[in-house]
Amino acid sequence: MRLEEEFSHCDNYDEEEEPKTMSQCSIGALQQQQQQQKFVVVGYALTSKKIKSFLQPKFEGLARNKGILFVAIDQNRPLSDQGPFDIVLHKLTGKEWRQILEDYRQTHPEVTVLDPPDAIQHLHNRQSMLQCVADMNLSTSYGRVGVPRQLVIKKDASSIADAVDKAGLILPLVAKPLVADGSAKSHELSLAYDQYSLQKLEPPLVLQEFVNHGGVLFKVYIVGEAIKVVRRFSLPDVTKRELSKVTGVFRFPRVSCAAASADDADLDPSVAELPPRPLLERLAKELRWRLVAFKILTIISFRTYYTNLWNNFDIFI
Numbered sequence: 001m002r003l004e005e006e007f008s009h010c011d012n013y014d015e016e017e018e019p020k021t022m023s024q025c026s027i028g029a030l031q032q033q034q035q036q037q038k039f040v041v042v043g044y045a046l047t048s049k050k051i052k053s054f055l056q057p058k059f060e061g062l063a064r065n066k067g068i069l070f071v072a073i074d075q076n077r078p079l080s081d082q083g084p085f086d087i088v089l090h091k092l093t094g095k096e097w098r099q100i101l102e103d104y105r106q107t108h109p110e111v112t113v114l115d116p117p118d119a120i121q122h123l124h125n126r127q128s129m130l131q132c133v134a135d136m137n138l139s140t141s142y143g144r145v146g147v148p149r150q151l152v153i154k155k156d157a158s159s160i161a162d163a164v165d166k167a168g169l170i171l172p173l174v175a176k177p178l179v180a181d182g183s184a185k186s187h188e189l190s191l192a193y194d195q196y197s198l199q200k201l202e203p204p205l206v207l208q209e210f211v212n213h214g215g216v217l218f219k220v221y222i223v224g225e226a227i228k229v230v231r232r233f234s235l236p237d238v239t240k241r242e243l244s245k246v247t248g249v250f251r252f253p254r255v256s257c258a259a260a261s262a263d264d265a266d267l268d269p270s271v272a273e274l275p276p277r278p279l280l281e282r283l284a285k286e287l288r289w290r291l292v293a294f295k296i297l298t299i300i301s302f303r304t305y306y307t308n309l310w311n312n313f314d315i316f317i
């Protein structure tokens, strides 16, 4: 990437600020900047939903200040005729697009494709998405890292109750579409309280045991070495009493989206305590995740002593 070597600008750029003016940095430095300025060009191929949420004018301005230019890829024209790009950033799926990217990578090895289709294939399916976490079998001094017990139902809603019974999954169950392709539909989740209602679900889906976690979870963002953790409100715990009384399938909206931030909320310390940094670093390292966001649920019933919060917990991702 050309950013560090070739693009030099005034020191101390504040992420929130406009570029510095002449009076703020030396004329010599500015001239040097003009001579050396070479933008990192990011060609992007994203859905209109993603463009709206991600490419906000403020973000584009900030990127420009840092020497990064975002340029839309025209999907109706050959990729090789466009650019030149330093990076191709995409979040599209489909066989045809995959092939286009693979061909482009062959002919343009100098361009960083984020991410190569092969490397992210497993993320398009909620079952394979969590498999690497399960396979890792990570047990640290902070606790065991695992995934909620789950079952995949490919088709035939009438067979779900039997399958759940055989697998020994305990109700209530969170039902998630198997495919995770970034569409609004792929985020439509439901909570099934009783065996009989399971037939109302729509395969293909993943059924996951509901993990009580105190109504707050942690969303972890990893970019290279940088790790950022935020608190989000989540589904409330399901009590035994509620379970004995409630039946049916309840669809729920995106409960832990950015608008559901719990960072400034006055939370019980037993649910507010952030996951320990070394644990997150270990997770990122073990999984070799370089650019990712994931959620951590935990079981609060294990949180016995405040001073010992994150010791010996089951940590669910």
Ligand SMILES: Nc1ncnc2c1ncn2[C@@H]1O[C@H](COP(=O)(O)OP(=O)(O)OP(=O)(O)O)[C@@H](O)[C@H]1O
Binding pocket: 148, 174, 176, 186, 187, 188, 189, 208, 209, 210, 211, 212, 217, 233, 234, 235, 254, 255, 256, 257, 295, 297
């Ligand atoms: N096993 C579980 N036990 C309890 N709550 C869960 C479980 N799985 C998911 N949830 C709740 O459902 C929400 C959405 O689940 P998940 O993150 O798997 O779906 P998503 O579509 O990837 O989410 P998002 O819409 O935030 O991208 C979580 O934020 C959490 O509140």
Ligand SMILES: O=P(O)(O)O[C@H]1[C@H](O)[C@@H](O)[C@H](OP(=O)(O)O)[C@@H](OP(=O)(O)O)[C@H]1O
Binding pocket: 049, 050, 053, 054, 091, 181, 182, 183, 219, 256, 257, 258, 293
């Ligand atoms: O805003 P946070 O809490 O980081 O949650 C993100 C989800 O984790 C992503 O999965 C969403 O992207 P996709 O809908 O492309 O999967 C992403 O969708 P968006 O980019 O359309 O906002 C977000 O919902």
